[in-house]
Amino acid sequence: xxxxxxxxxxxxxxxxxxxxxxxAVVERARxxxxxxxxxxxxxxxxxLLGYLRGIVxxxxxxxxxxxxxxxxxxxxxxxxDGAGFRxxxxxxxxxxxxxxxxxxxSRPRPARFEQDLVGLPPAGDxxxxxxxxxxxxRALALVAGLPQDxxxxxxxxxxxxxxxxxxxxxxxxxxxxxxxxxxxxxxxLARQLQGRGA
Numbered sequence: 001x002x003x004x005x006x007x008x009x010x011x012x013x014x015x016x017x018x019x020x021x022x023x024a025v026v027e028r029a030r031x032x033x034x035x036x037x038x039x040x041x042x043x044x045x046x047x048l049l050g051y052l053r054g055i056v057x058x059x060x061x062x063x064x065x066x067x068x069x070x071x072x073x074x075x076x077x078x079x080x081d082g083a084g085f086r087x088x089x090x091x092x093x094x095x096x097x098x099x100x101x102x103x104x105x106s107r108p109r110p111a112r113f114e115q116d117l118v119g120l121p122p123a124g125d126x127x128x129x130x131x132x133x134x135x136x137x138r139a140l141a142l143v144a145g146l147p148q149d150x151x152x153x154x155x156x157x158x159x160x161x162x163x164x165x166x167x168x169x170x171x172x173x174x175x176x177x178x179x180x181x182x183x184x185x186x187x188x189l190a191r192q193l194q195g196r197g198a
Contacts (some may be wrong), residue, residue, distance in 0.1 A: 015161065018043070018082065019081060019082030019083045019086075020081075020082060021043075021082065022040060022043050022044070022081075022082030022083075022085060022086070023080075023081040023082035023083075023084075023085065024082075025039045025040045025043070025082075026040050026075075026078070026082065026085045029075060030075055030076055030078065037072065037075070040085070041068065044085070044086055044089055045064070045068075047086070047159050047160040047161055048064060048067070048089055048090065048093050048160060049061070049064050050140065050155065050159035050160070051090060051093060051094075051155045051156060051159050051160045052064050052067075052093055052097055053140050054140050054143050054144060054151060054152070054155040054159065055094070055097040055101075055152070055155070056097050056100055056101065057144075059100060059104075062100075063093065063096050063097050063100050064093065066096045066100075067089070067092050067093040067096045070092050070096070071088075071089055071092055074092075083162075083163065083166060084166075086160060086161060086162060086166070087162055087166035087167075087169055087170060090156060090160050090162060090166075090167075090170045091169070091170045094170055094171075142189055142192060142193075143155060143185075143189070145192075146185045146188060146189070147185075149177075149181040150181045150182070150184055150185030150188065151185060152171060152181075153167060153171070153178050153179075153181040153182035153185060154182055154185045154186060154189070156170055156171070156178075157182050164178055164179045164182075167182075
């Protein structure tokens with residue numbers, strides 16, 4: 001994952017600066033500025049799509065489209081800053097992914113990450129270093145091999161770029177449980193990468 005997983009940032013732009021910029025863009029979009037909505041989409045979509053790939057695999061684009069329709073429809077009701085917007089969009093995307101998996105289960109067909117779906121841990125420096133060295137597809141395949149709670153926490157923390165509290169809100173869990181799951185997942189990924197000589 002060579003580009004920032006949580007959206008385009010300006011040169012040297014910190015996560016906090018990116019969230020301030022995103023918050024301003026979202027506020028303009030809430031007032032009907034279509035260009036601002038497009039910019040918010042460009043900032044948030046790459047991380048959201050990576051998160052969804054970890055949950056629903058090859059159906060991620062379809063689920064993301066459903067999520068963005070809901071996001072656009074309900075944007076006027078959103079209240080919060082840039083980080084809050086990323087958390088809000090991740091929650092919507094997760095609900096659409098769970099709905100999708102329920103439909104898939106009712107009409108059986110192979111789903112890549114179905115059995116490992118709910119609950120991933122937050123990311124740390126080890127994950128950033130490990131995942132930066134891998135292609136997106138390879139990284140998502142490794143994350144998919146984690147237990148469900150660890151995989152979703154890693155995706156929310158590393159790919160979407162949420163902090164522990166926001167990731168916990170998305171998952172409906174306590175922040176400590178999410179941080180712990182992410183830490184265990186990242187340690188497991190680091191061991192796998194070391195075992196493969198990556």
